[in-house]
Amino acid sequence: SATPSAANEAVGKRKATTLLPQTRVTKRQALLNQRRALPIASVESELVNHVKKNETLVVIGETGSGKTTQLPQFLHSAGFCKGGMMVAITQPRRVAAITVATRVAEEMGVEVGQEVGYSIRFEDCTSPSTQLKYMTDGMLLREALLDPLLSRYSLVVIDEAHERTIHTDVLFGLLKGVQKRRQAASTATKSSKKKAATTGVALKDLQNLLTTSKTPLEKKNSALKLVIHLEEIPGDILLFLTGQEEIESMERLLKERASHLSPKVPKLLVVPIYAALPSEQQMRVFQPAPDGTRKVILATNIAETSLTIPGIRYVIDPGLVKARAYNPRTGVESLEVVPVSKAQARQRSGRAGRERPGKCFRLYTEDLYRKLEDSTVPEIKRCNLANVVLQLKAFGIDDVLGFDFMDKPSRIAIVKSLEHLYSLGALTDEGKLSDPIGTRMARFPLEPMYAKAMLISCEMGCSEEMLATVSMMSVDSVFYAPRDKLQEANNARNRFISADGDHITLINVLRHYIQEAEEAGAGAGAGEAEDTSSNSNSNENKKVFKRIRSWCTANFINARSLKRAVDIQKQIRGYVEGMGLTIISCGDDMLSFRRCLAASFFLNAARRQLDGTYRALASGQSVAIHPSSVLFGQKPDCVVFNELVRTNRSYIRNITRVDSLWLPELAPHYYAAQALNTPCQS
Numbered sequence: 001s002a003t004p005s006a007a008n009e010a011v012g013k014r015k016a017t018t019l020l021p022q023t024r025v026t027k028r029q030a031l032l033n034q035r036r037a038l039p040i041a042s043v044e045s046e047l048v049n050h051v052k053k054n055e056t057l058v059v060i061g062e063t064g065s066g067k068t069t070q071l072p073q074f075l076h077s078a079g080f081c082k083g084g085m086m087v088a089i090t091q092p093r094r095v096a097a098i099t100v101a102t103r104v105a106e107e108m109g110v111e112v113g114q115e116v117g118y119s120i121r122f123e124d125c126t127s128p129s130t131q132l133k134y135m136t137d138g139m140l141l142r143e144a145l146l147d148p149l150l151s152r153y154s155l156v157v158i159d160e161a162h163e164r165t166i167h168t169d170v171l172f173g174l175l176k177g178v179q180k181r182r183q184a185a186s187t188a189t190k191s192s193k194k195k196a197a198t199t200g201v202a203l204k205d206l207q208n209l210l211t212t213s214k215t216p217l218e219k220k221n222s223a224l225k226l227v228i229h230l231e232e233i234p235g236d237i238l239l240f241l242t243g244q245e246e247i248e249s250m251e252r253l254l255k256e257r258a259s260h261l262s263p264k265v266p267k268l269l270v271v272p273i274y275a276a277l278p279s280e281q282q283m284r285v286f287q288p289a290p291d292g293t294r295k296v297i298l299a300t301n302i303a304e305t306s307l308t309i310p311g312i313r314y315v316i317d318p319g320l321v322k323a324r325a326y327n328p329r330t331g332v333e334s335l336e337v338v339p340v341s342k343a344q345a346r347q348r349s350g351r352a353g354r355e356r357p358g359k360c361f362r363l364y365t366e367d368l369y370r371k372l373e374d375s376t377v378p379e380i381k382r383c384n385l386a387n388v389v390l391q392l393k394a395f396g397i398d399d400v401l402g403f404d405f406m407d408k409p410s411r412i413a414i415v416k417s418l419e420h421l422y423s424l425g426a427l428t429d430e431g432k433l434s435d436p437i438g439t440r441m442a443r444f445p446l447e448p449m450y451a452k453a454m455l456i457s458c459e460m461g462c463s464e465e466m467l468a469t470v471s472m473m474s475v476d477s478v479f480y481a482p483r484d485k486l487q488e489a490n491n492a493r494n495r496f497i498s499a500d501g502d503h504i505t506l507i508n509v510l511r512h513y514i515q516e517a518e519e520a521g522a523g524a525g526a527g528e529a530e531d532t533s534s535n536s537n538s539n540e541n542k543k544v545f546k547r548i549r550s551w552c553t554a555n556f557i558n559a560r561s562l563k564r565a566v567d568i569q570k571q572i573r574g575y576v577e578g579m580g581l582t583i584i585s586c587g588d589d590m591l592s593f594r595r596c597l598a599a600s601f602f603l604n605a606a607r608r609q610l611d612g613t614y615r616a617l618a619s620g621q622s623v624a625i626h627p628s629s630v631l632f633g634q635k636p637d638c639v640v641f642n643e644l645v646r647t648n649r650s651y652i653r654n655i656t657r658v659d660s661l662w663l664p665e666l667a668p669h670y671y672a673a674q675a676l677n678t679p680c681q682s
């Protein structure tokens with residue numbers, strides 16, 4: 001399944017030269033040649049015939065063989081997009097949907113958003129002319145709510161089905177129903193089996209590193225040393241890390257070290273890729289490194305299967321992944337760094353040497369490898385089901401326990417999520433979707449608790465502030481604290497701090513940012529400054545954007561995260577207004593807002609115990625205030641929080657102090673008054 005790498009490089013380098021008609025033709029030709037060389041090209045008519053003859057089809061092929069990019073184009077050529085019909089191709093991840101759609105548009109010689117488009121949460125890049133629509137599996141689920149027959153699609157392709165995300169699993173169940181109701185139509189379901197492309201890959205044991213790298217920190221140091229000292233044959237390096245924070249810190253470390261390297265060593269071009277990264281920056285991983293430079297890609301498990309990055313010769317796999325975990329008994333959901341499964345480890349090693357011989361360095365012993373799980377547990381078995389159950393209810397499926405799940409979640413997990421939704425007021429006593437609360441909640445592209453918070457805030461007169469909160473909770477941390485400038489970063493954060501906690505602190509950041517953008521002349525849509533910079537008044541926009549950038553830098557704010565928060569804010573505002581509700585601000589009345597937080601997040605309340613630790617009231621779990629919180633070290637009596645992170649202990653993050661008496665007052669159905677009146681005990 002080797003890809004002609006010369007063609008790949010030709011494509012990448014083309015970007016720098018001017019677009020003469022001649023070179024454009026050459027480029028199209030190069031792309032075409034590349035397409036024809038893919039393994040899937042030889043079975044085009046066979047595949048199309050199978051799709052025509054069968055209701056459901058499973059397609060299995062090696063990573064990089066052309067399933068994602070080619071099959072939809074085959075279907076397009078075969079006439080599946082005639083008469084205004086579309087082909088949907090679902091992806092588990094946003095990044096994949098964007099990059100693949102962009103690639104396919106390029107191959108078809110059209111602009112992305114036209115015949116080939118993508119749709120992800122908070123971003124719709126499609127038009128009435130869209131025929132091939134790449135979208136996250138979650139987005140297709142939402143569309144199914146509005147159009148239960150999915151009548152605009154002639155075909156649905158479920159890509160990366162083996163990943164078994166919660167949305168993919170639910171889609172399978174739903175699509176079976178859709179198929180029954182659309183006997184006449186045909187649906188192709190495809191799945192790719194886990195199959196590591198091990199051709200030419202040698203697993204190299206680095207005994208010294210293996211035996212010493214046990215903790216995440218040691219692994220990080222080993223990975224760093226490897227990247228710096230990997231001399232061998234030239235070739236790009238792919239390093240798997242667990243998330244944005246880890247990637248950013250590794251990026252800084254590598255850039256710092258690389259600047260001290262001897263001029264004889266090839267330069268390092270460090271490119272990060274993770275879900276929250278803006279798409280223009282994600283595209284950088286596909287550009288070849290300049291001559292004499294070695295590209296080092298720092299990636300989350302995004303690069304395991306959904307993205308095929310050409311030119312990787314070395315893979316470094318520390319063997320860890322950040323995964324959702326859920327304890328149905330306590331109802332506590334958290335993100336945890338856990339060992340990868342054997343299948344994931346194989347898939348990672350398969351990313352090396354796809355075009356030439358390559359190597360994978362696993363930063364763990366063979367003994368440890370043998371102890372890994374064979375494959376990853378489907379997400380549906382390890383996460384909070386409240387959102388899925390809410391969507392199913394909105395879909396008219398009341399018997400959630402009887403739903404045709406591919407892998408049934410445990411009964412207790414389903415019951416817990418029903419209880420959760422009931423306590424939020426989304427379900428009636430009979431277990432049906434309540435109206436208007438439940439139906440409105442289901443319409444928001446938000447976790448049920450946040451959706452409910454938006455509705456409550458409209459009644460409590462602080463929806464502008466809740467909108468800001470929900471938007472800021474939907475992005476990664478906006479505070480940026482480089483290790484060498486910790487003091488300065490802290491001083492900067494102090495300008496925004498509210499003694500009441502993180503939510504109001506974040507609101508202050510957003511308020512200042514929007515004010516700055518308005519003063520700079522960008523209007524409230526500060527987030528658009530970058531996008532519109534190609535307009536006729538681009539100089540003006542560039543100036544505005546530069547000013548906002550420097551404001552962010554001066555305040556140690558992550559401009560990317562904040563821009564995304566502003567985008568999300570705009571989207572959710574649209575949903576709220578679309579329901580005929582109005583967004584109102586409480587101004588400086590933060591007491592009202594904190595009461596609203598208590599009314600919204602009562603399920604995430606915690607109280608201080610005699611020994612100074614905290615107890616989460618709903619689960620009884622012992623938790624501590626995360627050091628990143630502005631309330632760290634303050635010991636408030638009672639708080640509500642939005643996030644639980646588990647490392648060596650359980651931390652709560654994004655916290656606001658509330659009065660414990662508000663809980664029985666504002667959530668009487670959940671908190672019996674007397675239980676909270678008694679002094680806290682251990």
Ligand code: ADP
Pocket residue numbers: 003008038061062063064065066067068069070099100103286308310
């Ligand atoms: P599969 O889905 O079977 O894993 P893909 O359709 O994603 O395979 O990829 C087919 C080939 O197209 C890959 O081998 C890769 O070389 C090339 N390719 C895919 N996306 C890009 C891209 N964004 N830039 C350059 N090449 C790409």
Ligand code: MG
Pocket residue numbers: 064067068069159305306
């Ligand atoms: Mg694919």
